[in-house]
Amino acid sequence: MKHEGREAYTVELNGRPILARIEEESQLVYKGESGKVEGPILINSPMAGKIASVKISVGSTVEEGQALVVLEAMKMENEIAAPKRGTVKEIYVQPGSLAKPGDRLVLIE
Numbered sequence: 001m002k003h004e005g006r007e008a009y010t011v012e013l014n015g016r017p018i019l020a021r022i023e024e025e026s027q028l029v030y031k032g033e034s035g036k037v038e039g040p041i042l043i044n045s046p047m048a049g050k051i052a053s054v055k056i057s058v059g060s061t062v063e064e065g066q067a068l069v070v071l072e073a074m075k076m077e078n079e080i081a082a083p084k085r086g087t088v089k090e091i092y093v094q095p096g097s098l099a100k101p102g103d104r105l106v107l108i109e
Contacts (some may be wrong), residue, residue: 042106052072
């Protein structure tokens with residue numbers, strides 16, 4: 001079903017129907033023959049929240065799965081991890097700043 005121009009679903013939670021909308025499409029990432037993510041990748045915020053901490057710095061090398069940013073949303077801390085090994089080229093947020101779904105967080109090359 002469409003709701004406010006977006007695809008929406010009715011789901012049941014604890015016996016109550018709830019309308020759920022897809023807020024944004026997931027970011028497409030190119031995977032080479034080896035199945036690894038190739039090229040630079042922009043990590044976006046998956047949800048609205050406050051940046052609790054930034055765990056990396058520009059120029060640092062990160063491993064796949066390493067925590068980049070901690071995003072606090074609904075009184076829970078969510079670690080945003082690196083999808084691949086690489087070098088941090090840009091950091092677009094700082095501790096205390098607010099992020100909306102889809103906002104740029106980090107660029108890894």
